[in-house]
Amino acid sequence: MGSVIVGTGIAVPPHRVTNADLSAIMDTSDDWIRRRTGVGSRHVAEPGIGPSDLGAAALQAALADAGIEPGEVDLLVTATMTPDQFAPGIGAVVQAKAGLGPVAAFDLRQQCSGFLYGLDLADAMLRSGRARTAAVVGAEVHSGYMPFGTGFDVLRGLRAEPTEADRAAATASRAWSVLFGDGAGAAVLRAGDPATDALSPAERTGVVASRLFSDGTEFELIQVRGLGFRHQPYVDAEQLAAGLHLPEMNGAELFRRASIAMPAAVRAVLDDVGLSIADLDLVVCHQANERIVDVVRSSLGIDAEVAPTNIERYGNTTAATVAILFHELRLSGRVPSGALVCFVAFGAGSHWGALLYRQP
Ligand SMILES: CC(C)(COP(=O)(O)OP(=O)(O)OC[C@H]1O[C@@H](n2cnc3c(N)ncnc32)[C@H](O)[C@@H]1OP(=O)(O)O)[C@@H](O)C(=O)NCCC(=O)NCCS
Known part of the structure; x- marks a missing residue:
């Protein structure tokens, strides 16, 4: 009785920032960003808009898509690495903003x-019967990380150039800041038909199988070291001066790990249920870098038709990437009845995995 995705929705802030726009506030170029990452533009939230706003909007769109009232949802799962504020998390805030009951x-x-x-x-x-209608939301506002200062005023058309200091700070961040974008995606799920449990994995619908992995020995590959409680006080001027509130990323090693871990996770989950790569109609891959998806494709022997990307328009929206991509594929008719989809992701922690889903 694998759970069935009955609705999806997304929300991205309206302001689109192109690579050319970024070139005006740091030393970078459209050519470098496109060739090395595949990103063409990303959406940037206005100050005051948090992931709970985007997440709630995506969830409301998914509920409308499913034809389900907010009051019918009895479980909400939210994911973000850029919460509205340090604590509490966005789960309850999304619940309230989307008009769900006290679930x-x-x-x-x-x-x-x-x-x-x-x-x-x-x-x-x-x-397990603990819920009947579940909503899953991934939402990020990475813009808060970006050390652009007056560069944001340039992006918003409020001044012609950033200060020299802000240009230097933005340039120092370019290896990671050009990758990310803001956005949210949501899916609404319902329990599948128990009668389908008797079917073979090749015939089962809904969520067929899942394999999740974590390896904390590599948590330093991408991290934000500051603002944590091993430090007393957990935030101070010294940490800010040292830039410990900003992401630090070992790009080359992350690239290597993601390129190995994602195909391995796809093979592992297929092996678990005796299916093969040839059975897959779609691979909805995390969108961190077009070149990583290229490696996943060649490792699995699949093409861009099976493993499409949308990183060109959104950049890496972290917890939202696979949700946004799956929503767009559904809308464009790429998830017909019977299609076998593999969701696969790798990210900070490290956490990674793959989940097989067959559209009823
Ligand atoms: C970050 C990433 C795009 C860097 O690509 P790369 O091909 O490894 O590039 P490098 O870091 O080796 O940098 C090459 C050069 O480009 C420069 N460069 C980096 N960012 C740049 C930018 N935005 N614009 C122009 N030049 C840039 C570097 O300074 C370096 O110059 P140098 O050779 O003079 O020192 C790539 O490693 C990556 O995508 N890694 C995975 C990241 C990821 O998945 N993050 C999300 C977590 S899941």
Whole structure:
């Protein structure tokens, strides 16, 4: 009785920032960003808009898509690495903003694998009968990380050039800041038909299988070291001066790990149920870098038709990437009845995994 996705929705802030726009505030170029990452533009939220706003809007769109009233949802799972504020998490805030009842609302911190972990958790809760209608939301506002200063005024058309100091700070961040974008995606799930349990994995519908992994020995690959409680006080001027509130990323090693871990997770989950790569109609891959998806494709022997990307328009929206991509594929008719979809992601922690889903 694998859980069935009955609705999806997304929300991205209207302001689109192109690579050319970024070139006006740091030393970078459209050519470098496109060639090395595949990103063409990303959406940027206005100050005051948090992931709970985007997440609630995506969830409301998913509920409308499913034709389900907010009051029918009895489980919410949210995932973000950029919460509205340090505490509490966005789970309850999304619950309230989307007009859900006082239901259980989880906050996941699995970064780029957050939505995947959320799908797995929702499926387990639905299968066990602990919930009947579950919503999974991945939402990020990465813009708060960006050390652009007056560069944001340039992006918003309020001044012609950033200060020299802000240009230098933005340039120092370019290896990671050009990758990310803001946005949210949501899915609404319902428990599947128990009669389908008797079917073979090749015939089962809804969530067919899932494999999640974590390896904390590599948590330093991408991290934000500051603002944590091993330090007393947990935030101080010294940390800010040292830039410890900003992401630090070992890009080359992350690239290597993601390129190995994602195909391995796809093979592992297929092996678990005796299916093969040839059975897959779609691979909805985390969108961190077009070149990583290229490696996943060649490792699995699949093409861009099976493993499409939308990173060109959104950049890496972390917990929202696979949700946004799956929504767009559904809308464009790429998830017909019977299609076998593999969601796969890798992200900070490290957390990664793959989940098989067959559209009823
Ligand atoms: C970050 C990433 C795009 C860097 O690509 P890369 O091909 O490894 O590039 P490098 O870091 O080796 O940098 C090459 C050069 O480009 C420069 N560069 C980096 N960012 C740049 C930018 N935005 N614009 C122009 N030049 C840039 C570097 O300074 C370096 O210059 P140098 O050779 O003079 O020192 C790539 O490693 C990546 O995508 N890694 C995975 C990141 C990821 O998945 N993050 C999300 C977590 S799941």
